[in-house]
Amino acid sequence: MIHSKKIIRTVETQTLLRVEDLALEFRTRSGTVQALDQVSFSLAMGETVGLVGESGSGKSVLALAILGILDRAAEVTKGAIALQGIDLLKIPRAELRQKRGKEMAMIFQNPRVALNPIRQVGKQLEDVLAVHQRGPKQGRRDRALALLSQVRIPDPERRYHAYPYELSGGMCQRVMIALALAANPKVLIADEPTTGLDVTTQAAVMGLIRDLGQQGEMGTILITHDLDLAAQYCDRLLVMHAGHIVEAAPTAQILRQPCHPYTTKLIAATPDPHKTLGELLPIAGHLPDLRGDLPPCRFRSRCDRPLPECDRPPLIRQTITPGHTVACHHPLTPEVQP
Ligand SMILES: Nc1ncnc2c1ncn2[C@@H]1O[C@H](COP(=O)(O)OP(=O)(O)OP(=O)(O)O)[C@@H](O)[C@H]1O
Ligand code: SF4
Ligand SMILES: [Mg+2]
Numbered sequence: 423m424i425h426s427k428k429i430i431r432t433v434e435t436q437t438l439l440r441v442e443d444l445a446l447e448f449r450t451r452s453g454t455v456q457a458l459d460q461v462s463f464s465l466a467m468g469e470t471v472g473l474v475g476e477s478g479s480g481k482s483v484l485a486l487a488i489l490g491i492l493d494r495a496a497e498v499t500k501g502a503i504a505l506q507g508i509d510l511l512k513i514p515r516a517e518l519r520q521k522r523g524k525e526m527a528m529i530f531q532n533p534r535v536a537l538n539p540i541r542q543v544g545k546q547l548e549d550v551l552a553v554h555q556r557g558p559k560q561g562r563r564d565r566a567l568a569l570l571s572q573v574r575i576p577d578p579e580r581r582y583h584a585y586p587y588e589l590s591g592g593m594c595q596r597v598m599i600a601l602a603l604a605a606n607p608k609v610l611i612a613d614e615p616t617t618g619l620d621v622t623t624q625a626a627v628m629g630l631i632r633d634l635g636q637q638g639e640m641g642t643i644l645i646t647h648d649l650d651l652a653a654q655y656c657d658r659l660l661v662m663h664a665g666h667i668v669e670a671a672p673t674a675q676i677l678r679q680p681c682h683p684y685t686t687k688l689i690a691a692t693p694d695p696h697k698t699l700g701e702l703l704p705i706a707g708h709l710p711d712l713r714g715d716l717p718p719c720r721f722r723s724r725c726d727r728p729l730p731e732c733d734r735p736p737l738i739r740q741t742i743t744p745g746h747t748v749a750c751h752h753p754l755t756p757e758v759q760p
Contacts, residue, residue, distance in 0.1 A: 524606075533591070609642075
C-alpha cells in the first residue's frame with residue numbers, strides 16, 4: 423500500500439503551463455507511431471506534478487514535446503502547449519528557442535553523460551550563464567558559486583574547479599540542477615532524476631528539487647517509474663498509458679481512490695514501495711502497438727471490465743470530483759470498487 427507522505431500545502435493557482443488536447447506522431451519506416459493523443463493538463467506556479475506510467479507510455483516524449491526538442495520524425499498533429507498564455511506551437515522558431523532556454527529547463531537521469539567531461543563544473547555553469555546574463559565575467563563567477571551553494575554542494579569554491587569524474591553521482595546531479603536553474607526557469611522538468619542514485623542521495627536530490635520548486639516562482643514536472651517517490655514529492659499525479667493521460671488527481675486522492683482500471687492495477691502491483699513500477703510490471707498484457715489502428719481506449723485489450731461502448735469513440739473523460747478526472751467509460755467509483 424502506498425501512502426502520500428506529502429504535507430498538504432496551499433498551492434498557488436496561477437497557471438504556468440497548459441497542455442491542451444495534444445496529439446503527436448512519429449513518422450517511421452515501419453509506420454506512424456501515435457505517441458501522444460488527447461493529452462491535456464496544467465501546471466501551476468509552485469506546484470509539482472508527477473507523470474507516472476510504465477515504460478513506453480509517452481512520458482519522455484511529452485516532456486520533449488513541451489520543450490520543443492523532439493527529432494524531425496515527430497509531428498504535433500493537434501493541440502496547444504501554452505506557457506503563460508502563449509502557445510509555443512504557434513510562435514516563430516527563434517522566439518521558441520529563446521523561451522525554451524530561458525523559461526523552461528530539463529534535468530535527465532545520468533548527469534555524467536550530460537556534463538562535459540573535460541571542463542570544470544564551475545566553468546560549465548559560467549558558460550550557461552554567459553548565454554543568459556550580460557555583464558562582467560566576475561559577476562558570472564559569483565553567480566556560479568551562488569548556484570553551487572543553492573544546490574547544497576559543500577565547499578563550492580573548491581567544487582567549482584572539479585571535473586565531473588571527480589564528483590559522485592549525487593553531486594553531478596546537483597550540478598545538473600544548478601545548470602537548469604541558471605536561467606531562472608519557470609518550468610522545470612525532471613525526467614527520472616534520481617535513477618541510479620542510492621536511497622539517501624535520492625532523498626537529498628528530491629528534497630532539493632522540492633525546496634527549489636517551493637522557493638522559486640517555478641512549477642515542476644517529475645517523471646518517474648517510482649510511484650512511492652511521486653507520492654512523497656508531488657502535489658498531483660498524471661497517470662499515462664500508451665500516450666493517453668488516463669487519470670489525473672491530487673496525489674492523496676488518486677492513491678486513496680484510483681478510478682481507472684489501469685491506475686488500480688498499477689497501485690496494486692506495487693506491494694513494496696521501495697521497488698519501482700518499472701521493475702515490477704506484473705500487469706497482464708502489453709502496451710498496444712502504437713502504429714496502425716488503435717481502439718478509442720488504449721487499455722481495452724488489458725481491461726477486465728469493458729462495456730460495449732468502450733469500443734465506440736470518443737473516449738469519455740469523466741470528472742469524479744473537482745480536479746480528479748478519468749478517461750474511461752466505466753470507471754471504478756467508490757460504490758463499485760472491489
Ligand atoms: N524518435 C522516435 N521515433 C519513433 N518512436 C518513438 C521515438 N521516440 C519515442 N518513440 C515512441 O514513443 C513511445 C513513448 O516513448 P517514451 O520514450 O516517451 O516512453 P517513456 O514513458 O518515457 O518510457 P520510459 O519509462 O522507458 O522512459 C514509445 O512507443 C516509443 O517507442
Ligand atoms: S474505457 Fe472501457 S475498456 Fe477502457 S479502461 Fe474503461 S472500462 Fe476498460
Ligand atoms: Mg522516458
